[in-house]
Amino acid sequence: MATKRPGAQSRKEPVCRTEIPSIIQCDLDEAGGVKGLIGRLPSQKIIGKISATHHALSDPVRITILCLLGVQPLCVCVIKECIGIGGSKLSYHLNIMKENGLVDSEQQGNWIIYRLTDRGKKYADEIG
Amino acid sequence: MATKRPGAQSRKEPVCRTEIPSIIQCDLDEAGGVKGLIGRLPSQKIIGKISATHHALSDPVRITILCLLGVQPLCVCVIKECIGIGGSKLSYHLNIMKENGLVDSEQQGNWIIYRLTDRGKKYADEIG
DNA sequence: TACGTATTTCATATTAGTTTGAAATAGATG
DNA sequence: CATCTATTTCAAACTAATATGAAATACGTA
Incomplete structure (x- = not known):
């Protein structure tokens, strides 16, 4: 050769x-x-998905949400109170986490309860 | 109570x-x-560091570099050829990875050889 | 139906990240 | 020292992400 x-x-x-x-x-x-x-x-598609997931975790607000939901499912108003930010800002960040499969949500009356997905739990566990 | x-x-x-x-x-x-x-x-400081690390992995170019260096240490010109981007752009991304402790570099003659740190290896292994 | 609360959506402003190309630097060699 | 190659640095242009507040939506209750 x-x-x-x-x-x-x-x-x-x-x-x-x-x-x-x-x-x-x-x-x-x-x-x-x-x-x-x-x-x-890996294919472009896979590389894109990996980087998108990391992007979803690349903001302090979102890491904080990840940690909070690591303790228990929470409604938006409790998360809001813990972090101390406005509702629309929180909604924006929750949405990014949802789009990337880190959390999902369920409505219960007036409240919307967010919880970690298995994927989200994996990253929460890495933190401790 | x-x-x-x-x-x-x-x-x-x-x-x-x-x-x-x-x-x-x-x-x-x-x-x-x-x-x-x-x-x-976790403290603000720790939350900041976690999100910064994810940010360093939140770009397709940087994930690609992570994968390439997962195979072996490489000089800039080889990485450049594999990814097909300009030198200054590559330098920009390598710098972010270095600042976040994912890679380090060593000069050998005209070339600069980049390699994964242990921290970088951890993330490369997660990909496969 | 009307009203109150929780949450989201939307448009816009603001800020942060990325790309680009030209110029600068550092080492090797003649 | 002059020159060549590899890489980085810098400033400017461009693009993407985040913040903000007002309005909209969804549900519950009277």
């Missing part, structure tokens, strides 16, 4: 114009070069 | 003007009411 230039990627123009460090190059060859690395990547 | 209004929080003005669903109220009383919930929350 060896070509004229041992250690270089097979049949492709090089990544850099000069030779990259051999420690990297050797492993890279074993991995199948740039093509091999790309081949191992 | 029971007061005049059984099921209500002790000695505090109520969260809502009417009575919240009893399923919630009972658990809430056991948890020590709103005060009790707040008491269990």
